[in-house]
Amino acid sequence: MNGPGRVLTTAYAAAFCFLIHCGLTSIDHRAWAYTIAFNVAALVVALAAYREWERGADARAAAVYNGRPRSGVARRGDIRAILRAERHAACLCDHWWLTFGTRHDRTCPRVSGR
Template sequence: MNCSSRLLAGLYVATSAGLSWTAVLEYRYGPMWAACLFAAAGVVPVIGVVRESVIGDQRRALAEWAGRAAATSGPEPDAAEDIVRAELDGACCERWWTSLGSDHDRSCPHRVPRSSAA
C-alpha cells in the first residue's frame, strides 16, 4: 500500500469506529432500529479497507508481471491493445451491449429468434 492508500484505510477505520460507537450509544439510549442502522453502516468502511488492500495487491502483481516481461523479452508496446481487443472480441454484438442483453445484431452468432409465443 502506498501512503495515500494507508491514509484512506486509516480514515475508513476511524469512520467505522465512530459508527460502531454510535451504534453502541443508540443501542443503550436510543431506538433499536437506529442501532441496527449504525451497526450496518459501521461495516461498510471495512469493505473500503479490504478494497484498498486488494488494489494494492493487484498493483504489486502488475509491477512484478511488467518486470518479468521487461526482463525476458522487453515490453511489448501493443500488449494493452491486444488485451482489450481480445476482451471485446470475446463479447457479443454492439446491440446486445446497448440493449442490456435483450437484442442481437443480425450477424451475431448468438442471435436467438424471438417467437410470438408467451
C-alpha cells in the first residue's frame, strides 16, 4: 500500500471509531434512530477501509508478478496471471516438493546445467 492509501485507511479507521462512539452514546440517550444511522455509517466506512486495504494487496501482488512497483489497482486477470505463472514455475519432481522448492532430483529436467 502506498502513502496516500495508508493515510486514507487510517482516516477511515478514525472515522469508524468516531461513528461507533456516536452510536454508543446515542444508545445512552435512547435515540434509536441515531443509533441505527451511526452504526450503518460506521459499517459503510469499515467497508471502504477494507476496500482500500484490498486495493493495496492487489497492487502488491501485481508488483510481485511484474517484478517492479505498480501504481493503480491490479485487475482480476492480473491475479490469475500470477497464479498461472506460479503454477508453471512449480517443478513436478518429488524432491522439489519435499524440500520446499530448494532442490531438485538428479533426473529432473529443470536442474540447471542440463
